[in-house]
Amino acid sequence: MKSQSIQIDLTNERKEKPPADQLAFGKVYTDHMFVMDYTEGHGWHDARIVPYQPFTIDPAAVVFHYGQTIFEGLKAYAGDNGKVRLFRPEQNMARLNRSAERMCMPQIDEEFALEALKELLRIEKDWVPTAEGTSLYIRPFMIATEPTLSVDAAKSYKFMIILSPVGSYYKEGIDPVKILVENQYVRAVFGGTGTAKTAGNYAASLKAQEQASELGYSQVLWLDGVEKKYVEEVGSMNIFFKINGEIVTPALNGSILHGITRDSILKLLKHWDVPVSERRISMEELKQASDNGTLEEVFGAGTAAVITPVGEMKWEEENIIINDRKTGEISKKVYDNITGIQLGKLEDPFGWIVEVE
Template identity: 65%
Template sequence: MEDQTIRVELTNSKKEKPDENHLEFGRVFTDHMFIMDYAEPIGWHDARIVPYQPLVIDPSSMIFHYGQSVFEGLKGYRTETGDIQLFRPEKNFQRLNHSNDRLVIPQIDEEFVLEGIKELVAIDRDWVPHTEGTSIYIRPFIISTEPYLGVSPSKHFKFIVIMSPVGSYYKEGINPVKIAVENQYVRAVKGGTGEAKTGGNYASSLKAQEIVEKEGYSQVLWLDGMERKYIEEVGAMNVFFKINGEVVTPQLNGSILAGVTRDSVIQLLKYWDVPVSERRVSMQELYEAHQNGTLEEAFGSGTAAVISPIGELRWNGEHLVINNGEIGELSQKLYDTITAIQYGKVEDPFDWIEKVNLKSKVNL
């Protein structure tokens, strides 16, 4: 976009901040939000930070009818010295543009948007909690707003960023969860939108999630949509297995989301000289590894939980208990290392951290 300025309108009525010891995920939102608009032939324009407020859009806006939208999720962390830093935000905006391409949404200027988010964080810096394990969750998203019921790409969009203070994902410690392998429903297929971060992928997962929760399971393990043999994701997370000393994760195949935490895990494992491979992993292979005692650990990876250890898999009536239902040594080390980097407690050898200048520039 040609105009690289951000208009700022500060709120006259600041909200009461929640108790940092009782933060729910995505329930309370900060005082301000970032917005910019797109219209042909102007392009992206009118970038602004304004008080958090409801949107006013036409009932015929295409987002309501055809779901042309994408989103991202990242976090800001307060360090022991009071600084605020983001974790690999450039990867989120690279992925956002990848999702944009799949959903026929105009590309964003990644550097400009990052600067806008850093300005938003600086303005709402008092919302970033101080309590250990807490953070500010940052949700950028794009919706199609053209008032038109024809099935075609929209010519009007809004890019919006909202933020929410969130608590520690693990309130009672990082404990392994029970997962049910899903044999009936499918999350995505190659050629579909599985590798894009679009709302429809998550809407299609809700039914299976509802069923397994009633059966006492935390999430579902998704299999491929063609052969129903090969593992893809666990819930809304990427998934890893440690088999006979080697860590394996499903390779990106067009239906699996390229997770930022997934990439971070792979880089750390290589840095530690732990064997790691990206390839197809079947449930039969996992079952046989469990039977012969070589399935050592399993865990999901994602922004919300970082690492979510898996203690049991249910598949075709079999209950595969992994590592006696306890968190594995490698899972714990990954969780401890990534979170320590995020909160600035240890050296960042990968240049993953982006610091926020807390002196708001108001106009960039």
């Protein structure tokens, strides 16, 4: 596949770009998209960049009935040198393949997919916003297109990449949020699809998130699906706790997404010689740490916001207040350093940045 060429069909009708202060998340899309098809026995074929447009798909396509679909999320940033910058994009392509394996979908050539993304970004370079806090969100995804109602893995697929300029996740700084610990619903269990970035995981989270929002909470903190005792994820992000000077995050256990921001934070903390632990952590332990004054910070981590500080957790009848509802020192330092590396304002000691030439 590495030798496969990419056919390019450019549009003559360019969209008007919205002002930076009017950018929301995932509402506006660029002029072009990447598309590639898979057919069993033939492999991936017809790689192309075409004008952004709807596409026709059979009503019996497997994706509609049995949820065979996966996706990724990453961002492109405008560097001070005029080049477009990507943050660890090879990790996203690798994770896409891990999701594909779990969902019985074909593997992509990661190097080719990354080159296709770069070519798309070269064409859409003017869509990368330059205002502070803005970026170009990148959504690679794969769907099963075979028209059959048989409960089997499909024999045909479509891989696509679409782009969307997005504004700052936080309009007024990284203010701590309130989260609700979910005791009724579960997101995933060991042996399920929790480690895959597949649509069903997110659909399963909507009811709990809806109820949390109605109660005034920004996110749901998920517990393990068996004992409903151990912390797993917050919303669509991984979660970190600072307890008595040590940063603790739930260990990857088969039902927690392998977050790229999570991995980056762990590497950064170890680079700073900050004590870090990946292990099981229960709500009882967190409540005890809160009671004895050693629960110092809590923050979520993901692509969209990088860091989401948590100022309050509601667990059963307990309101756990963290750091007087203020952003903690480590939370702010991690946010400043990762965004600094992404934008080229700080040195990148890990070789994480890929520039689009």
